[in-house]
Amino acid sequence: MCSPEMSRSSDVDVRRTETRHEATHVKARRPGKGGACGHMALCHWALVAAMLCGPARTQRPPGIPGRTAENDVPLQTAAWLAEGRITAIHLPKERPRRLYFTLPKKTSAFSVTVVPCDVPVEWSLMVRTAEDEPPKQQRTYKKSMPEVWWGNSRKNIKVYSNVGNAVDTYRGPAYAPASIYVVKLQSREHSTKVSVYLQEGAGLPKVFPELPPDPQVRVVGVGMSSVTLRWPSSPSVPKVHQSNTSLQYCVLVNLKHNYRGLCAALEALRRDKKIEEVKRQGATLWPTPKAWKQQLGPHRKDVVFPAPVPDGPPELPCVCQGVENTCTVSELQPDTLYYLDVFLLDSSSGSSAAYTGTSARTHQEARPTGTALRDSKPRWVALAPHGGRLLSFRPRGWPPRALLTMQVCSPHQVRVTASGQTQVLAAEIVAEEPVQIWLQGSPSYLIYLENESPATVAEEAIVKIQASSAYHRQAPVLPPLRTVKSYSKLKTCNSVTVGWHGTEERNLYCVYHQQLDSQGGPTGLEQCLGPESRSDTERAVCKYFQDLNPQEAVSTATIGGLEPGTAYLFDVYMVRRFGIAIKYHSKIVRTKKDC
Incomplete structure (x- = not known):
C-alpha cells in the first residue's frame, strides 16, 4: 500500500493521486446498503490506511509532493545534510539513499566530501533549480523558502558523479537560483557505512585532518619481534606540541593487507567472528583515545584491545601516542610478514585520515649451531640418560635434500626431531631397527637426539647416524626383514x-x-x-x-x-x-x- 515506489513518482503521479483522493471522498458521501454503517466502514479503512501509511509518509524524500494546498513538500521530515558536521549513514545493498541540503543566498562556493568505509560507493550530486522566481501569492502560506522553490522547480542538473572506495571531494560554485541539492549514494557489493561532509565556501574540508604531501609510512628498523615506523607529520598538527590537542596517531598491525581507511579496518575486525583466532594470528588494533572507543558503539566489544584505554597518555608503545611520528611496534612473531597502517584521528570531530601503509617482515629467530655432520660420513653419538644432543647438516646440490640413516646400538629408545628453518619436518622414535628420514624444503637442517629410555636404565645410549646429500635420487629401500x-x-x-x-x-x-x-x-x-x-x-x-x-x-x-x-x-x-x-x-x- 505504501511502497517506496510511491516516493519516486513524478508530479503527474501526485496530481493523479489527488484526483483519486477526491473521488474517494465523493464515494464516502454516497449512502450505501448499510447507511451510516457503510460510511463508518469507509472511515475505518481510511483510518487503517492512515495508520499504515503514516510512517512511510514521514520518510518520503522531498522529491515527492504531498497532498497540500500548493503541492509543496514538507521537507522538514527529509534527510537533511547539515553543514560543517560529518553525517554518518548506513547504506543497504542496492538501496540508494538521498541527502538534501540548501545553501544560503550569499554562498558562492561549496564542497561535498564522501568517505566510503570498506567497499566502493556510487554517489552523485544533483541540483534542482527553478527558472523563474515563484509568485508572491504562494508565499502567503507558512512554508520555508526551499519548500516553495521545490514546488515550482522544473529543472534538474546532474553536477557530479563518482564510483570508488577512496575519499572523494567535489568542489564547485553554488547554483543560482538553486532550490535543493540532492546527494544520492548507493552500494552494489554489500551493506556498508558512508560518511558525508558539507562545507560552505572554498578551501579544503576543515573537519578532516590534513595529510602531508608525501603520506608514506616508512620502516626505519626491523628486528625479530619489533618494527620501527616513521611518517611525515601532518600540517594539522601544531608546531608546538600541546597536551590538550585532539589529534592522535594510531597504528594498526595485521597479517592480511593494508587498509585505506580507519572505518574499513574497524569493519574488518568486527566481521571476524572468531576473536581468539584473530589473537592467534597477531592482528592487533592499538587502543584509541576514550572518545574513539565511544564511537565504536555496541560493536566495540568485537575489537581486540591489548589494554584498557586510559584517560591520559597511554603507557603501551604506539597506543595512539599523541602527535609523535615515530613508533616501535613490539611483541611480533619472528620471520612473519606484517602490514602496518597509520591513522591520524581527531577525537573532537570523530574524523580520521589514513596514511599510505607499508609492510615489513621480521627477522628470523637466532638458531642454535649444533655439531655439524659431514656428508655421507657415519658418526657415533653417546647420549646420557635423559640427555640430548644437537646436530646440524647442510646438504650439497639443489634442491637441498638430505637423507638421515640412524640406528641405536644399545637397548635404548631415542627420539629424533629434524627441523628446517621455520618448522619441524620429522619426529620419530629410533631403536635397534635402522630408520631412514627423508628431509627436503630447507637449505640446512637441525637434528636433535634425545634419550627417552626409562629412568631405571643408567647406561648411555649409543646412536649411529649418517647424513648424506640426496639431491640426485629418492630414498633407498630397506629390507623388510633383517633375519x-x-x-x-x-x-x-x-x-x-x-x-x-x-x-x-x-x-x-x-x-x-x-x-x-x-x-x-x-x-x-x-x-x-x-x-x-x-x-x-x-x-x-x-x-x-x-x-x-x-x-x-x-x-x-x-x-x-x-x-x-x-x-x-x-x-x-x-x-x-x-x-x-x-x-x-x-x-x-x-x-x-x-x-
Whole structure:
C-alpha cells in the first residue's frame, strides 16, 4: 500500500493521486446498503490506511509532493545534510539513499566530501533549480523558502558523479537560483557505512585532518619481534606540541593487507567472528583515545584491545601516542610478514585520515649451531640418560635434500626431531631397527637426539647416524626383514647354506663368518658395526642382488671350508653406495659332526 515506489513518482503521479483522493471522498458521501454503517466502514479503512501509511509518509524524500494546498513538500521530515558536521549513514545493498541540503543566498562556493568505509560507493550530486522566481501569492502560506522553490522547480542538473572506495571531494560554485541539492549514494557489493561532509565556501574540508604531501609510512628498523615506523607529520598538527590537542596517531598491525581507511579496518575486525583466532594470528588494533572507543558503539566489544584505554597518555608503545611520528611496534612473531597502517584521528570531530601503509617482515629467530655432520660420513653419538644432543647438516646440490640413516646400538629408545628453518619436518622414535628420514624444503637442517629410555636404565645410549646429500635420487629401500636363515637340509660337515631378504634395488651383499669357542652371541654395539670393522679373512662371499618382486627377493650363499661339529657366527651386510651399511641379525650355525 505504501511502497517506496510511491516516493519516486513524478508530479503527474501526485496530481493523479489527488484526483483519486477526491473521488474517494465523493464515494464516502454516497449512502450505501448499510447507511451510516457503510460510511463508518469507509472511515475505518481510511483510518487503517492512515495508520499504515503514516510512517512511510514521514520518510518520503522531498522529491515527492504531498497532498497540500500548493503541492509543496514538507521537507522538514527529509534527510537533511547539515553543514560543517560529518553525517554518518548506513547504506543497504542496492538501496540508494538521498541527502538534501540548501545553501544560503550569499554562498558562492561549496564542497561535498564522501568517505566510503570498506567497499566502493556510487554517489552523485544533483541540483534542482527553478527558472523563474515563484509568485508572491504562494508565499502567503507558512512554508520555508526551499519548500516553495521545490514546488515550482522544473529543472534538474546532474553536477557530479563518482564510483570508488577512496575519499572523494567535489568542489564547485553554488547554483543560482538553486532550490535543493540532492546527494544520492548507493552500494552494489554489500551493506556498508558512508560518511558525508558539507562545507560552505572554498578551501579544503576543515573537519578532516590534513595529510602531508608525501603520506608514506616508512620502516626505519626491523628486528625479530619489533618494527620501527616513521611518517611525515601532518600540517594539522601544531608546531608546538600541546597536551590538550585532539589529534592522535594510531597504528594498526595485521597479517592480511593494508587498509585505506580507519572505518574499513574497524569493519574488518568486527566481521571476524572468531576473536581468539584473530589473537592467534597477531592482528592487533592499538587502543584509541576514550572518545574513539565511544564511537565504536555496541560493536566495540568485537575489537581486540591489548589494554584498557586510559584517560591520559597511554603507557603501551604506539597506543595512539599523541602527535609523535615515530613508533616501535613490539611483541611480533619472528620471520612473519606484517602490514602496518597509520591513522591520524581527531577525537573532537570523530574524523580520521589514513596514511599510505607499508609492510615489513621480521627477522628470523637466532638458531642454535649444533655439531655439524659431514656428508655421507657415519658418526657415533653417546647420549646420557635423559640427555640430548644437537646436530646440524647442510646438504650439497639443489634442491637441498638430505637423507638421515640412524640406528641405536644399545637397548635404548631415542627420539629424533629434524627441523628446517621455520618448522619441524620429522619426529620419530629410533631403536635397534635402522630408520631412514627423508628431509627436503630447507637449505640446512637441525637434528636433535634425545634419550627417552626409562629412568631405571643408567647406561648411555649409543646412536649411529649418517647424513648424506640426496639431491640426485629418492630414498633407498630397506629390507623388510633383517633375519638370516640357515637351511638344515643343505648343511654338511664342512659347509653351510644361508639366506636373507633383499630389495628391488641393486645392492652389494657380503657374508662374513667367524668360529665361536662358545655359544655366546654378539653384543649390542657390534650390531651397529659395519664391514669395515671385520678382517678380510672373515669375508666369505660378496654378491650383487636385486629382485623386482619384494616377496621373492631372497638370496642365498653357500660357505665351505668349515670344520665338522663347529659353531660359526654368520653376519650379512647390505652395502650401499650412499648411506651406512645395514647389518642383518647375526646367525649362529653348527656344522654336522658326522657325515
